[in-house]
Amino acid sequence: MGRKIQITRAQILQAGLELIEREGAAAVQIKRLAASLGCSTQPILWQFSSMEAYRQALFQYAVEAVRQRIKPKGADAVLDFWRIGATYVDLAVDTPQLLRYLRADPAALQAAGGIGLLYDPAAKARAADGVAAQLQLPRDVAEQLLLFLIVYTEGLVSLTLNGLLQVEKQQAYAMLQDAAACFLAKQAADRENRITGKEG
Numbered sequence: 001m002g003r004k005i006q007i008t009r010a011q012i013l014q015a016g017l018e019l020i021e022r023e024g025a026a027a028v029q030i031k032r033l034a035a036s037l038g039c040s041t042q043p044i045l046w047q048f049s050s051m052e053a054y055r056q057a058l059f060q061y062a063v064e065a066v067r068q069r070i071k072p073k074g075a076d077a078v079l080d081f082w083r084i085g086a087t088y089v090d091l092a093v094d095t096p097q098l099l100r101y102l103r104a105d106p107a108a109l110q111a112a113g114g115i116g117l118l119y120d121p122a123a124k125a126r127a128a129d130g131v132a133a134q135l136q137l138p139r140d141v142a143e144q145l146l147l148f149l150i151v152y153t154e155g156l157v158s159l160t161l162n163g164l165l166q167v168e169k170q171q172a173y174a175m176l177q178d179a180a181a182c183f184l185a186k187q188a189a190d191r192e193n194r195i196t197g198k199e200g
Contacts, residue, residue, distance in 0.1 A: 007043035013061040016054070017098070020062065024097040025104070028058065062102060066091065077130025081146065082176075085153045089172045092160040100161060124150075141187055145180065152179045
């Protein structure tokens with residue numbers, strides 16, 4: 001009789017994602033996948049023509065899994081941008097191996113949207129337009145704010161991934177909020193100084 005239980009493509013991809021989260025990308029080997037699925041290597045090769053094809057599909061699967069965590073609404077540019085930064089922090093704290101894996105290919109992340117906003121100039125421009133409109137900021141100030149927060153978030157995440165910063169997620173969120181508040185306060189003070197003719 002033929003097999004009654006079939007290992008699906010989604011199960012194989014999920015097994016690879018879990019391996020990456022636990023042990024990193026180097027752990028994604030066909031025998032390790034088969035062992036985690038409780039099968040031989042044959043079902044993996046039935047679903048994917050090669051391990052290279054599997055790895056390409058796995059990267060897209062991982063990006064989509066992260067995109068589902070962000071779930072931007074589109075109506076609130078500030079909240080959507082915040083979700084991206086918070087998700088980036090969450091990944092660094094909760095699943096650092098997965099984030100290292102995703103960061104290995106910035107071009108693919110750029111194409112993916114969501115967290116890829118950090119690498120995508122066109123997406124950053126759209127976000128700046130939305131933030132400028134929502135916060136009633138000049139477009140160039142909104143663009144500077146986003147750049148500032150991207151650099152700040154990237155630094156926070158990089159320090160965390162490299163083990164140079166031990167931070168709880170709530171503390172990291174507060175740091176990001178404080179950084180944004182400081183930036184906006186400085187912009188307001190600079191604007192006031194320009195209006196009153198004072199040098200800052």
